[in-house]
Amino acid sequence: MNGHDRAFDDLTKNQSLVMGALTRSDGPLSAYTILDRLRDQGFRAPLQVYRALDKLVELGLVHRLESLNAFVACRHPGCDGLETIAFMICERCGQVAEIGDDRLTRQLDGLSKDARFLLRKTTIELRGVCIECQENA
Numbered sequence: 001m002n003g004h005d006r007a008f009d010d011l012t013k014n015q016s017l018v019m020g021a022l023t024r025s026d027g028p029l030s031a032y033t034i035l036d037r038l039r040d041q042g043f044r045a046p047l048q049v050y051r052a053l054d055k056l057v058e059l060g061l062v063h064r065l066e067s068l069n070a071f072v073a074c075r076h077p078g079c080d081g082l083e084t085i086a087f088m089i090c091e092r093c094g095q096v097a098e099i100g101d102d103r104l105t106r107q108l109d110g111l112s113k114d115a116r117f118l119l120r121k122t123t124i125e126l127r128g129v130c131i132e133c134q135e136n137a
Contacts, residue, residue: 018052027094028070084122090130
């Protein structure tokens, strides 16, 4: 059993519902979209969603996409141990691909060491057009 599996066992009801909404989604969701989708399950306030999201991010089950102010379920098991996580975000269809690349991590580590900067964690968001949208243009 990996860390993600153990984390799922310890989720509260609200965390499980938020995680389910993100897992079923085809793309990133804002906290308010999650709230709208979960009103029938007893969610009434944004704070309920934000508390669940904070814990899910802490557990490495969910990622926050800063540029979109939205959240996605982790699609890359084991990424919580990575120092660098990158997301490719399609500006047409909204699909998000999560990638981890050791070469990128090594390059960023080298740049930060050269600058005498202690790098702890990096999240990179690449914006562009996915292959499916390029082919359908």
